[in-house]
Amino acid sequence: MHIEIDEISKSFGTTAALTPVSLAIPSGALVALLGPSGSGKTTLLRILGGLEYPTSGRVLFDGQDATGLTVQQRRAGFVFQSYALFRHMTVFDNIAYGLKARPRASRPPGAEIARRVTRLLDLIQLPDIGARYPSQLSGGQRQRVALARALAIEPRMLLLDEPFGALDAKVRKELRQGLRDIHDTTGLTTVFVTHDQDEAMELADLVVVMSGSTTGGKIEQIGKPQDIRARPATAFVREFLGA
Amino acid sequence: MSDAPATWRPATEETPLVRRLLIAAVLVVLALLLFAPLVAVFYEALRKGWWQAIATLAKPEALSAIRLTVTVAAIAVPLNAVFGVAAAWFITKYDFRGKAVLLTLIDLPFSVSPVVVGLCVVLTFGANTWVGGLMVNAGYPIVFALPGIVLASMIVTFPFVARELIPVMVEQGRAEEEAALTLGASGWRTFRTVTLPNIRWALLYGVLLCNARAMGEFGAVAVVSGKIRGQTATMPITIEMLYNEYLSVAAFTLAAVLALLGFLTLGLKTFLEIRHADALAASRRH
Numbered sequence: 316m317h318i319e320i321d322e323i324s325k326s327f328g329t330t331a332a333l334t335p336v337s338l339a340i341p342s343g344a345l346v347a348l349l350g351p352s353g354s355g356k357t358t359l360l361r362i363l364g365g366l367e368y369p370t371s372g373r374v375l376f377d378g379q380d381a382t383g384l385t386v387q388q389r390r391a392g393f394v395f396q397s398y399a400l401f402r403h404m405t406v407f408d409n410i411a412y413g414l415k416a417r418p419r420a421s422r423p424p425g426a427e428i429a430r431r432v433t434r435l436l437d438l439i440q441l442p443d444i445g446a447r448y449p450s451q452l453s454g455g456q457r458q459r460v461a462l463a464r465a466l467a468i469e470p471r472m473l474l475l476d477e478p479f480g481a482l483d484a485k486v487r488k489e490l491r492q493g494l495r496d497i498h499d500t501t502g503l504t505t506v507f508v509t510h511d512q513d514e515a516m517e518l519a520d521l522v523v524v525m526s527g528s529t530t531g532g533k534i535e536q537i538g539k540p541q542d543i544r545a546r547p548a549t550a551f552v553r554e555f556l557g558a
Numbered sequence: 559m560s561d562a563p564a565t566w567r568p569a570t571e572e573t574p575l576v577r578r579l580l581i582a583a584v585l586v587v588l589a590l591l592l593f594a595p596l597v598a599v600f601y602e603a604l605r606k607g608w609w610q611a612i613a614t615l616a617k618p619e620a621l622s623a624i625r626l627t628v629t630v631a632a633i634a635v636p637l638n639a640v641f642g643v644a645a646a647w648f649i650t651k652y653d654f655r656g657k658a659v660l661l662t663l664i665d666l667p668f669s670v671s672p673v674v675v676g677l678c679v680v681l682t683f684g685a686n687t688w689v690g691g692l693m694v695n696a697g698y699p700i701v702f703a704l705p706g707i708v709l710a711s712m713i714v715t716f717p718f719v720a721r722e723l724i725p726v727m728v729e730q731g732r733a734e735e736e737a738a739l740t741l742g743a744s745g746w747r748t749f750r751t752v753t754l755p756n757i758r759w760a761l762l763y764g765v766l767l768c769n770a771r772a773m774g775e776f777g778a779v780a781v782v783s784g785k786i787r788g789q790t791a792t793m794p795i796t797i798e799m800l801y802n803e804y805l806s807v808a809a810f811t812l813a814a815v816l817a818l819l820g821f822l823t824l825g826l827k828t829f830l831e832i833r834h835a836d837a838l839a840a841s842r843r844h
Contacts, residue, residue, distance in 0.1 A: 364740055365740075366736055366739070366740070386736075386739045386740055387739060387740075387742045387743070387744070389740075390742070391740060392740075393736075393737065393740040395733050395736070395737055396733075397733060399733035399734045399736065399737040400734075400737075401734055401737070401738075401751075401752055402734070402756065403755045403756060412738065412741050412743070412751075413741035413742050413743075416738070416741055416742045416743040416744075416747055417742060464737075464741070465740075465741075467741075468741055468742055
């Protein structure tokens with residue numbers, strides 16, 4: 316799905332989080348929102364997912380205005396920073412949650428739900444953990460379960476907030492490839508937030524560098540990883556990449 | 559640590575003598591302030607034998623008091639559970655101006671004397687007020703009747719549920735609810751399948767405390783009930799009336815029943831604490 320962000324701004328009370336930003340994300344792309352904390356990248360992601368409403372501006376999905384769509388209507392597969400798995404449910408029930416939450420008319424029968432959960436567990440290469448609880452999983456396993464749960468609703472896009480933030484370096488490397496593979500298999504337009512430039516450069520097709528200031532976060536440069544490395548557009552980008 | 563040298567001691571630990579003295583002091587205080595009075599209540603109740611005690615309980619006055627107290631708790635506690643959950647949900651899941659004021663308001667019944675609460679109810683809903691007069695004319699007086707007693711009990715016990723829930727819900731954050739919403743769940747479904755299971759033990763704990771207090775409330779009820787014997791006298795009120803009339807067996811027997819109801823609550827609470835220590839850890843602020 317093609318996503319267009321048109322002059323979106325956001326302020327929380329008197330604090331500006333985003334100055335008007337515009338960005339076009341081609342269908343099927345894997346995009347990184349890269350920037351230091353306070354640059355508004357998570358806010359932008361949450362606006363895409365419908366968890367925050369913008370103060371001004373529009374969001375368009377496939378050319379249609381989606382600004383007023385509720386979080387449920389957006390059908391965005393969202394992976395949260397600390398994964399936000401339902402702690403009182405098994406892995407199976409976590410992944411099945413979105414399917415069971417559907418209105419009766421479009422809810423798949425139980426056997427079909429079970430089949431789909433099994434398939435997703437295979438996709439994340441953890442076929443045997445369905446009966447376990449989130450507290451019994453390692454950090455890397457939790458991240459993959461969160462990914463499977465987001466994919467279960469057959470989302471129109473995948474949004475990930477610092478998906479590797481809580482993991483150690485070795486697991487992080489493995490899971491990067493895992494996300495790349497899942498993106499390539501599903502063909503979903505994917506946006507992830509990170510403050511780690513290696514992660515952004517290695518994984519994404521398109522990198523959006525953002526910076527923060529008292530007037531709110533803004534976009535410094537949009538481009539392919541190699542172009543941004545070769546030709547930083549602003550002093551901020553040069554400094555941020557050099558650091 | 560049996561294999562540690564006899565002289566070795568953790569830095570935070572006191573010498574055996576100090577430790578024993580402290581434990582002894584606590585035991586003496588507990589015995590004098592808590593245990594002895596309780597034993598006295600049961601001793602006085604049973605002084606003239608089991609039959610005497612049971613006979614006083616079978617009197618219409620005592621039966622009516624027990625029935626009234628249980629009725630008040632059965633109405634006030636569920637309502638306060640609902641209001642408490644709503645207040646905690648509102649305070650922890652949304653950001654809005656005046657949150658601190660609302661938190662203080664919730665705590666108000668803790669800091670205001672119950673007698674004042676009772677007076678407030680009388681002054682607001684008494685027969686010579688607009689609402690109170692209307693209700694009296696309609697045949698449903700609020701003050702000196704069941705609605706007033708329920709109202710006063712609810713005000714006094716309002717903070718218990720919300721106060722138990724707020725720290726737990728703050729600690730759990732909003733991420734799981736947000737996840738449920740992104741997965742397509744409605745607000746109500748999210749509450750039912752994600753929020754409620756996560757707070758169930760804290761909620762039960764709050765409800766138990768609320769119940770104990772609702773059944774034991776004296777000050778506010780004394781003012782609004784009018785202490786009409788056999789009609790608006792709850793267990794604590796009846797105990798006081800019996801005691802003032804030197805009917806000590808009847809007074810202490812009813813007191814023993816009230817204490818037993820308290821023990822039941824405490825027992826349940828302890829049982830839950832042992833079984834669900836982790837879930838309750840965040841709510842232990844008393």
